[in-house]
Amino acid sequence: LYKFFENAGLERIRFKTDVLLKEMLVEGSNKIFYKHLFDAAGYKKNRQNFIELFKRIWQYFETDDNETFTVRIWGESGIMPDPGTVNTPEEIRNFFRDKWKKWWQLRAESLPPIKWSYSGVRPVNMPERRIAGLIELVNKLGRAPLDFLFQQADKSASPDDFLDFLEKTFVCNNPVWNRFIIKREMPAPASVIGKDRASDIIINIILPALSAYTKIIKKPSMANFFEKVVKCQKALQENRTIKIAFHRWFMPPDRGKIIVHNAVSNQGVIHIFNNYCDKCSFDCNECKINRL
Secondary structure (H helix, E strand, O other): OHHHHHHHHHHHHHHHHHHHHHHHHHHOHHHHHHHHHHHHHOOOOOHHHHHHHHHHHHHHHOOOOHHHHHHHHHHHHOOOOOOOOOOOOHHHHHHHHHHHHHHHHHOOOOOOOOOOOOOOOOHHHOHHHHHHHHHHHHHHHOOOHHHHHHHHHHHOOOHHHHHHHHHHHHOEOOOOOOOEOOOOEOOOOOOOEOHHHHHHHHHHHHHHHHHHHHHHOOOHHHHHHHHHHHHHOEOOOOOHHHHHHHHHHOOOOOHHHHHOOEHHHHHHHHHHHHHHHOOOOOOHHHOOHHHO
């Protein structure tokens, strides 16, 4: 039964790879990589807003140095509080003071403000913390992230070794935004991109993007390596889909955690749920799998 979910998970990841490959061939590999990274930063309620932010900064991305990029992304986001009217902690005022000065010099045109959603968003997922996380990632990965990650894969002793590198790279911290959102201090410090979110990004974006890139640079042997990395990744945090699936498929539901024990089989659960259960309205008699 595990093998069934593993194969389904690999099918889901190959589908993601094919989608990314088509987009890369049209718009460019690095652009699509970062576009999907920005999309992931939006999580549930701000995905379109982060895509809009990406569009605003991308035309300058390759020529901006890291400092200029940092000012531009904060400026274009419209999130920087007006120090004269908004009451913020001293650490936040200090953080934005020089950003405001540089942004007024850098700003090319006045665009409509991005309407960020805060309702129902937990402090750890606030847009300002996601922006801080993206800045940390861009500083780590540079302007050619896929080439950078490929070089690291080539130097890795094993798939496990490369996965360890990815997990350390995509967990991001910032001395200010680990502790604050704009208007107040966090209840407890938290990474701007935590371990669970990093793991989700790795399997849903990074590894499919690297697999797609193997076809562009014609290194098919590396696709096998990245598939092995996928199989090494530990189980992800259970989302709503996985919880519902376990309650419908297994008795008791916790038995699902024994069978579905890593990230690729997690992906398999999501693939089966979305493409079969959901499409037949959970009527098992109508499910194609039931007819096999």
